[in-house]
Amino acid sequence: MYEIVTGPLVWLAFAVFLGGSIYRIASMIIKAKKDKVVYPYFDFVRGLRSLWHWLIPFNSVNMRRNPLFTVLSFSFHAGLIVTPIFLLAHQLLWKQAFGFALPALPEKLGDFFTLVVLVAGAFLILRRISAPEVRNVTDWKDYAVIAIVLAPFVTGFISYHQWFAHETMLIAHAIAGCVWLMVIPFTRLTHILYFVFTRMYMGSEFGFRNAKDW
Numbered sequence: 001m002y003e004i005v006t007g008p009l010v011w012l013a014f015a016v017f018l019g020g021s022i023y024r025i026a027s028m029i030i031k032a033k034k035d036k037v038v039y040p041y042f043d044f045v046r047g048l049r050s051l052w053h054w055l056i057p058f059n060s061v062n063m064r065r066n067p068l069f070t071v072l073s074f075s076f077h078a079g080l081i082v083t084p085i086f087l088l089a090h091q092l093l094w095k096q097a098f099g100f101a102l103p104a105l106p107e108k109l110g111d112f113f114t115l116v117v118l119v120a121g122a123f124l125i126l127r128r129i130s131a132p133e134v135r136n137v138t139d140w141k142d143y144a145v146i147a148i149v150l151a152p153f154v155t156g157f158i159s160y161h162q163w164f165a166h167e168t169m170l171i172a173h174a175i176a177g178c179v180w181l182m183v184i185p186f187t188r189l190t191h192i193l194y195f196v197f198t199r200m201y202m203g204s205e206f207g208f209r210n211a212k213d214w
Helices: 008-034 044-054 061-065 067-086 088-098 107-130 140-160 166-186 188-208
Strands: none
Touching: 008 166, 008 188, 044 188, 061 067, 067 088, 067 107, 067 140, 107 140, 140 166, 140 188, 166 188
């Protein structure tokens, strides 16, 4: 079972992710061409300025007004990117498959980033439950997406520390990671793909009006 989930299932997950991502981005570009507003308002310099501004913590007014959310949100997203890519165990698999690997995180630092993701994820769930402005636009699909995102980190942490049935948790971790990768193009996780485009468009539109979007 382990050989299947770390072999064919992983390749299937990457194929679905890449194919779905290409389809979603291509669809967005085609729809944008049909719209009479998107391209006329788009300005690369203004858009890039907005993108760069929003990538820096506490650069916007709303970020400064909500410091706890800003810290946890940036930490959450940083952990989501850094941990899967640079975790030592993942780099060993990468080297086994392709013959080379990226620099790996020290194991304790990998543990730290995993806990950061789990704590920040728990905060985001509590925020959706307690904050009326977020709760009113939340349904079961949002909780399902958060659960899918957190599942690889929970199972990976348990597997690494060899709690419970180690081999079972390792298989569960691999399956959870593959599911996470495959659902990105088809759920609200598509903001991973769209963020650059939507942020640059908003910066372009505000810049066209001689205003800032932050």
